[in-house]
Amino acid sequence: MALTRRQLLQAGLAGGLWLGRPRLARAGEAATPAPSAKARSVIQIWMWGGVSHLDTLDPKPEAGSGYHGPLGKPIATTVDGLALCELLPLLAGQADKYSVIRSLTHGINAHETAAYMVQTGRKPGGRLVFPGAGAVVSLFKGRQRAGGSDLIPAYVVLTELQGRFSESGFLGPGYSPFATGGDPNRTPFVVQGVVAPGISVERQRARRELLHQLDTFAAAVPSAPLLGALAATEDQAYQLILGDSGKVFDLAQETDAVRERYGNNTFGQSCLVARRLVERGVPYVTINSKGWDTHKQNFPAMKQKLPQLDRGLATLLQDLSERGLLESTVVWCCGEFGRTPKIQWEAPWNGGRGHWGAVFSALIAGGGFKGGRVVGSSDARGEQVRDRPVAPAQVLAAIYGQLGIDPEAPLPNPEGADLRVSPPVAERGAPLSEIL
16 A cells, blocks of 8 residues: 555655664665675566466467467567567567566466565565565665665555565565555656645645644654654655655656657556656666456457557666666566466456466566576476476576675574575575576
8 A cells, every 4th residue: 555645754755764764674784795786776567467478478379379369470579589479569679688588487376475486586484474575675775875866765666566465574664665656647646645636835835834833742842852853754755745856756857759658558657757766776666567367358458468568668678778777777577477378268268368387487687687588498388397497586686686685695584583685596596697
């Protein structure tokens, strides 16, 4: 759930998420010196619900219509041997900028546990709920930012939380993501706690002055340490609301041509906001793209969503590259699992696909990762891994490493256990040397 304006001021969006962090987390930030970093930010495009690998990054035209349905004519890309779904022509033209992993696997077919596995790299179960990648990056990279961009949280979600698991895990609420709410395809983009439609800046300032006039307790004990901290937090929050930092969410500052290039839809404009956030040095941005849980009528959904994905993601990669930001920004795109390779034509599914954790695909670009590569493969029907199985923890460890976060660094936790940022190599698997 996104923060309300009142919660923003109570928690101190800009200050409290930094100043109010638990001692546990501060210890982690000073733990192990980070190795040399090639990236400073991550944009995670989360295909909420699980996207079909056969209909996107791993088409199987030879498997027959019972598997590929109406999407049986994959297109060549700028990389020899790499073909994509015919509804992804713009991405096909930029295949040199990204690599595709076609052998991700965890064998889990339930949303909650699969999402937990992919975003934490940990097996579900046990006493501790591990933090997701965004919280881990916020822990290690959040305090390294400088300047006005510190007023923007280190971990931002566009636009809704999944609600599948606690993203911050045992690190606590200080490392929870800030979910913007709203819709960046609308004007204004109503970011919860930051933008109030119909209320002018002058009225905001007047409200703040009235709040201070009514706060007789603070006036009576001005030297109280706690009140001083709250005042600092309030000041930082209002700087985000009324100052320059909050303008990072204002897409009216972009030209109509740029906005059109990304696509006039929620996903495309979310990609544009993500670019603006990493320009300001935000370490971790997640775009939660909904609508991929296509149990029913998978192909009408693909014909609507894939062109939006193609335009938004391809433009994001191109825009980051043109601005010199792709070298320092990891972009990775996948869901919690794939979809059943064999299409369920019978009622009530009517051409739907179910959950499939045996094998699925991901796209990864930027931040020092090599482009134009394919890691692993699935079998002839996309049902199982054929070679080079890749676990989610391997992907996360590679991303951490590119950010200068040692996967073997201690991960502070409430039990004081000897936990590391990633599971041991013997458990997570060897590094992804093909793309590093």
